[in-house]
Amino acid sequence: MKIFLIGYMGCGKSTKAKQLAHRLNCPVIDLDAEIVSKTGKSIAAYFAEFGESGFRNYESEMLKTFDYPEHCVIATGGGLPCFFDNMDWMNANGETVYLEMEPAALVSRLHNRQKRPLIKDLDDDQLLEFIKVKLQERAPFYSKAKIIVDAFDLDGEKLEQAINKSQE
Ligand code: S3P
Numbered sequence: 001m002k003i004f005l006i007g008y009m010g011c012g013k014s015t016k017a018k019q020l021a022h023r024l025n026c027p028v029i030d031l032d033a034e035i036v037s038k039t040g041k042s043i044a045a046y047f048a049e050f051g052e053s054g055f056r057n058y059e060s061e062m063l064k065t066f067d068y069p070e071h072c073v074i075a076t077g078g079g080l081p082c083f084f085d086n087m088d089w090m091n092a093n094g095e096t097v098y099l100e101m102e103p104a105a106l107v108s109r110l111h112n113r114q115k116r117p118l119i120k121d122l123d124d125d126q127l128l129e130f131i132k133v134k135l136q137e138r139a140p141f142y143s144k145a146k147i148i149v150d151a152f153d154l155d156g157e158k159l160e161q162a163i164n165k166s167q168e
Pocket residue numbers: 007008009010013032043076077078079080115116117118
């Protein structure tokens with residue numbers, strides 16, 4: 001089974017993906033990290049060189065062409081489900097889990113913003129507004145996930161339980 005973790009920047013996709021993969025004893029794939037390793041550029045550098053649209057094209061291609069092991073947990077970039085048919089593709093190719101979190105909680109977890117080009121120049125107040133607007137735009141995509149979990153206080157065990165429950 002391929003398990004795609006989706007959700008806004010700062011909701012904990014990468015950490016939870018590692019925890020879940022450890023529990024399930026399967027590999028973890030971080031698609032942003034794969035982009036960095038394949039291109040030799042940071043996400044910020046990729047945005048600066050090719051713009052957001054260049055990044056979205058590359059991100060979608062990476063999603064659909066990656067050679068996934070049969071069982072794995074995949075952490076996706078926060079915007080990935082909201083472009084092209086990426087969300088439908090993930091639903092057709094695995095389980096999708098939305099790690100849902102309130103905007104205020106996301107702000108408090110997004111201290112290191114420099115590596116995140118969309119929010120690098122925002123202060124806390126601006127970031128809160130930005131996230132509220134973006135989450136509304138993104139909600140129709142995120143809510144297509146097969147499983148939705150509250151990401152606040154989530155750990156690998158609770159995540160595994162939520163996935164198991166959805167399979168019953
Ligand atoms: C983005 C989220 C980032 C990264 C890029 C754009 C977004 O991933 O893909 O900076 O549009 O929300 P994380 O969610 O892992 O920070």
